[in-house]
Every structure is written in C-alpha cells, then in structure tokens.
Amino acid sequence: MQPFSIPLSRSAFFRFGSPILLALALLAGLHRVPQLSSTSEVLLISLPYILFPVAVFLGELFNQSRTSLAAIILLLSYYIIQTWLQSPLSIQSTKLTYTLLSLLLPLNLLIIHRLPERRLLTRSGILFLFIIFAQFICSSVAISYLSAFDLSMVWQKYLIGFPLISRLPVAIILLFIASITLHAMLIFKRNQPHDHALFISTLFSAITLTFFQFPMISSVAYTVCSLLLLTNLINCSHELAYIDQLTGIPGRRSLDTEMKYLGGTYSIAMIDIDHFKKFNDTYGHKTGDDVLRLVASIIAKEANLAKVYRYGGEEFTIIFKGKAQADCMRLLEQIRKGISAYPLKILAHQNNETTKDAQTISTNITVSIGLSGNHNIDNPHSVLKAADKALYRAKSNGRNQVVQR
Numbered sequence: 001m002q003p004f005s006i007p008l009s010r011s012a013f014f015r016f017g018s019p020i021l022l023a024l025a026l027l028a029g030l031h032r033v034p035q036l037s038s039t040s041e042v043l044l045i046s047l048p049y050i051l052f053p054v055a056v057f058l059g060e061l062f063n064q065s066r067t068s069l070a071a072i073i074l075l076l077s078y079y080i081i082q083t084w085l086q087s088p089l090s091i092q093s094t095k096l097t098y099t100l101l102s103l104l105l106p107l108n109l110l111i112i113h114r115l116p117e118r119r120l121l122t123r124s125g126i127l128f129l130f131i132i133f134a135q136f137i138c139s140s141v142a143i144s145y146l147s148a149f150d151l152s153m154v155w156q157k158y159l160i161g162f163p164l165i166s167r168l169p170v171a172i173i174l175l176f177i178a179s180i181t182l183h184a185m186l187i188f189k190r191n192q193p194h195d196h197a198l199f200i201s202t203l204f205s206a207i208t209l210t211f212f213q214f215p216m217i218s219s220v221a222y223t224v225c226s227l228l229l230l231t232n233l234i235n236c237s238h239e240l241a242y243i244d245q246l247t248g249i250p251g252r253r254s255l256d257t258e259m260k261y262l263g264g265t266y267s268i269a270m271i272d273i274d275h276f277k278k279f280n281d282t283y284g285h286k287t288g289d290d291v292l293r294l295v296a297s298i299i300a301k302e303a304n305l306a307k308v309y310r311y312g313g314e315e316f317t318i319i320f321k322g323k324a325q326a327d328c329m330r331l332l333e334q335i336r337k338g339i340s341a342y343p344l345k346i347l348a349h350q351n352n353e354t355t356k357d358a359q360t361i362s363t364n365i366t367v368s369i370g371l372s373g374n375h376n377i378d379n380p381h382s383v384l385k386a387a388d389k390a391l392y393r394a395k396s397n398g399r400n401q402v403v404q405r
C-alpha cells in the first residue's frame with residue numbers, strides 16, 4: 001500500500017505533466033529562435049556535452065544507473081547528430097544515419113526498463129553498453145555499404161513520410177508515440193524515478209528527431225532534457241536523504257530538520273506498534289515490512305494536515321503545529337481505533353521468505369501512543385522526550401491506548 005502524503009514533485013501527474021508542458025513550450029517557440037551570437041551558439045552546442053556526463057556521474061552516485069544509461073545513450077546520440085547529421089538529409093548516408101538513429105534510440109531507451117538497478121560497471125550495465133557499442137559498429141558498416149545504392153524507392157514504399165511536418169518516416173513517428181505512451185503509463189503505474197527519466201529522454205529525443213528541420217533543435221531539446229534529468233536526480237538525492245525508503249513517508253532526518261524550526265504552540269505524538277517483534281518472529285521480516293508500510297499509510301491518511309514521520313524501527317512521530325495537547329487527543333484516538341479495527345490481510349511468508357510460499361492471513365494490530373504539548377517545556381527535544389515517556393506509560397498500562405503527559 002502506498003502512503004498518502006506524496007509531495008507534488010514526486011507525484012505521477014507532476015512527473016508526467018512538467019516535461020509535457022516544457023516540450024509544448026519548446027515546440028511553441030521553435031519558430032521564434034532568436035539570432036544567437038557565435039559565442040552563445042558554441043555554448044549552447046556544448047551544454048549537452050557537459051550536462052549529460054554530470055547526469056551519468058550523479059546517477060551512479062545516487063544509485064540510479066538506469067538514468068545514467070539513458071544519459072549515456074542521449075550523449076552518444078547527440079554526438080552522432082552533431083558529427084554526422086549536420087549535412088542535408090538528401091545525402092544518402094546522412095538519411096540512413098538519421099533513420100537508424102531514430103529507430104534505435106527509442107528501442108534502446110525501452111530496453112533500459114528491463115535492466116536491474118545496479119551500478120554501471122556490473123554485468124548487466126557492461127552488457128548493455130557493449131550492445132550499444134555493437135549497434136554503433138554494425139550501423140556504421142551498414143551505412144557505408146548501403147550508401148552506394150539508391151534507396152529512394154525503398155524509402156518511399158516502406159517509410160511513408162509527411163515532409164511538411166517532419167523528415168521522419170511515419171512508421172518511426174508512430175514508434176516514438178508508442179514508446180512515449182508506454183513510458184507515461186509506467187509513470188502512472190509505479191512512478192519510479194527512472195520511469196520519469198526514461199519518459200523525459202524519449203520525449204525530448206522524439207521532439208529533436210521529428211522536428212529536425214529546425215535550426216539548433218538538437219542543442220535546445222537535449223539541453224532541456226539534460227536539465228530535467230539532473231532535476232530528477234537531485235530530487236532522488238533529496239528523497240534518499242529525507243524520505244524513509246520502506247514506508248515512503250519522511251524519515252528521521254526530516255523530523256530533525258522540522259524540529260529545528262518548531263515554535264509557538266505545538267504537540268508531538270510518538271506511536272509504537274505493539275508486540276511488533278512477535279510479528280517478525282511469527283510471519284517473517286517481509287510481513288513485518290508490509291505491516292510497517294500499512295501502519296504508515298493509515299497514520300498519514302488519518303493525520304490530516306499534521307506531519308507524520310518514521311522515527312525509526314516500528315516507531316512513528318506526528319507533529320501537530322498550532323495545536324495544544326488536548327486538541328490532539330480526538331485525532332490520536334481515531335488513529336488508534338482505525339489501526340486496531342483495520343482488517344489486516346497480509347502475506348505470511350513463514351520461514352521460507354519467497355512469495356511463492358506465502359499465504360494470506362487475517363489479523364489485527366494495535367498501537368500505543370504517547371502525547372505531549374509544549375506547554376511549560378522550552379524545546380522540541382524535551383517535548384519529544386515527554387511524549388516518549390507517555391508512550392512508555394501507555395505500554396506499561398497494557399498497550400493499545402493513548403496517554404498524554
């Protein structure tokens with residue numbers, strides 16, 4: 001179950017909508033490309049050569065190797081465009097290079113989804129890079145061989161084009177549309193950072209190759225694309241630091257940051273799952289993880305506007321800004337009752353922790369809650385300590401209850 005408090009920048013709508021809006025803005029501005037000085041032109045042409053390697057490096061640093069691979073492919077395709085596609089497409093070898101690049105690029109970006117999220121220099125990463133290299137060599141050989149023949153008949157017969165809109169054959173435009181749709185569907189289905197990265201890469205390479213007749217299109221579109229990939233990676237690093245990976249809600253670091261800025265009236269609640277060790281021991285660690293995710297999502301949903309954090313282990317913290325202790329009791333009781341009444345259907349993995357051996361069981365869990373407001377306490381850490389003491393009392397009073405300071 002997914003947590004309910006996903007920030008806008010990580011939502012599927014944002015990950016889908018923001019590149020689309022930028023792409024539309026870019027398309028709308030295509031006819032109005034300003035006259036650039038030669039220095040600005042050189043700078044613009046150089047930007048993707050600088051930004052994509054940075055994206056490869058950051059992707060490796062933040063364990064996002066699929067984003068790194070996408071950046072490598074885009075860097076290579078940009079090099080091909082700048083080196084071999086600056087002559088008119090009426091030249092046979094240029095046309096062949098353009099067609100092969102437009103065909104292979106979306107296919108390779110699709111393949112990346114199938115690769116495991118490992119570092120670049122592991123077996124799957126090296127194998128993929130070798131396949132890219134092999135494609136490059138085979139394409140070069142094919143282009144130099146086929147350039148000797150007149151292929152205009154084949155071109156017209158099989159790759160029908162609309163020269164007024166695009167130099168790209170309709171079949172390849174359709175391939176781009178299909179792969180963009182697929183990447184978009186994956187964003188809405190599972191919303192992983194690399195789904196966003198591959199969607200961006202396919203979208204902007206499609207724009208470049210479809211509207212190839214516009215001057216500087218590759219430099220502008222690839223620069224926007226590399227900046228979006230970098231933004232995606234920076235977002236990932238923030239997520240790694242501040243979001244708890246298991247439950248998807250903010251983690252301890254977020255809580256520590258928030259505590260520094262707490263002022264005025266506020267209250268803090270500490271929530272602890274009862275007999276959680278027993279869950280792990282009886283049903284296995286994976287079931288324990290499922291329970292943690294579920295409890296996090298129930299608390300995040302019920303807490304309304306209050307901020308929820310995973311404090312660590314099976315403990316959660318809620319910060320109620322602007323609320324005195326007494327004002328939080330009703331909501332906390334609601335959370336406690338909500339969790340204890342939840343008909344848990346969990347996959348019990350037993351001793352052998354494989355999904356195949358798992359069976360569904362129905363059970364219930366309870367939580368104990370300690371609450372403290374900041375009345376007469378001078379700093380947030382002491383308030384949290386007081387809430388923790390109240391939680392301890394809730395445990396020793398028999399669990400499944402809310403106790404205030």
Ligand SMILES: Nc1nc2c(ncn2[C@@H]2O[C@H](COP(=O)(O)OP(=O)(O)OP(=O)(O)O)[C@@H](O)[C@H]2O)c(=O)[nH]1
Binds near residue numbers: 274277292
């Ligand atoms: N599955 C899973 N278990 C965790 C995680 N973090 C901590 N735990 C387990 O949480 C359990 C906490 O157990 P205890 O602190 O003894 O508390 P308890 O069993 O909940 O008992 P009371 O708090 O006294 O009701 C330990 O078994 C930890 O291994 C996690 O991320 N996943």
